[in-house]
Amino acid sequence: MEKNKYKTEQDFVDVVAYTFSKHFKVNLEVWSKCKNGRIDILLNYKDTYYFGVECKQPNSKRGEEIGEYVKQAIRYTKYEFEIEKGIFKRVPIFICPALSYHYFILNDLTVEIEGKKFHKDRHDENFSHHSFNGFLGVFGVGEVRKSRNGYYFSVSNSTIWKSDSLWINGKKTNEETGIIEVNYVKLEKKLSL
Numbered sequence: 293m294e295k296n297k298y299k300t301e302q303d304f305v306d307v308v309a310y311t312f313s314k315h316f317k318v319n320l321e322v323w324s325k326c327k328n329g330r331i332d333i334l335l336n337y338k339d340t341y342y343f344g345v346e347c348k349q350p351n352s353k354r355g356e357e358i359g360e361y362v363k364q365a366i367r368y369t370k371y372e373f374e375i376e377k378g379i380f381k382r383v384p385i386f387i388c389p390a391l392s393y394h395y396f397i398l399n400d401l402t403v404e405i406e407g408k409k410f411h412k413d414r415h416d417e418n419f420s421h422h423s424f425n426g427f428l429g430v431f432g433v434g435e436v437r438k439s440r441n442g443y444y445f446s447v448s449n450s451t452i453w454k455s456d457s458l459w460i461n462g463k464k465t466n467e468e469t470g471i472i473e474v475n476y477v478k479l480e481k482k483l484s485l
Contacts, residue, residue: 301349305332308347308388308436311443315455315469316343324371325380329364334373334383337453341471342375342383343445344368345436350389358391362433369432369483382485384452386445390435392424425449432483442469448482450475 298304309318317336322344324330333345346365353361365387372380425435429448437446442455453471479485 298349301347304349305347308345309333312345322373324368324373326371329368329371331368331373331385334375336375337471341453341476342373342381343453344373344383344385345388346385347388361387362391362428362431365428365433366431382483384434384445384447384479384483384485385432386434386436386447387428388436390425390437391428392435392437447479450478452476452479 298307305320309320312318312333312335315337317339319334319336320332322331322334331344332347335343335345337343346361346368348357348361365385368385369382372382375381375383425437425446426449428435429450432447434445434447434452437444439454439456444454445452451472452475455469
């Protein structure tokens, strides 16, 4: 994801919502039952699985901005959102863009070139695990992460839903697009949904 590519946060939300519309029913700006929060995108997959996605414009965020972003997502994990007319439910919350890799790296190697230090993350950008994803998972928050040919929803380094076959250790898996039922059930229990 290119930083500063979008003029406004709404531009980013619109592009993300359009991308999601290929696989989900998409509702924008859905208020919580308590009226204390409004999730940017509420996704419905096969009228069974629901996901809330909180978006922020991908740009160079300061530490406090990242903290507020995460704090908002954590707060939303406690709220019920209207999944259907008059029906409210707590849903898994994911942030987009992901903070893993582009904002936080797990420094595996530091190299100095011409007096400047460069750091290498433990995993490449499309690897299905990242330490910061695990960190967020402790608070019940996941990320929408980029894969080689699409995207996936990940909490605590467990893929909950994916738009294409995942690549693990450089090899493409044969899994189809959609929900990873066993991981979704574990997430429901973890979040007490």
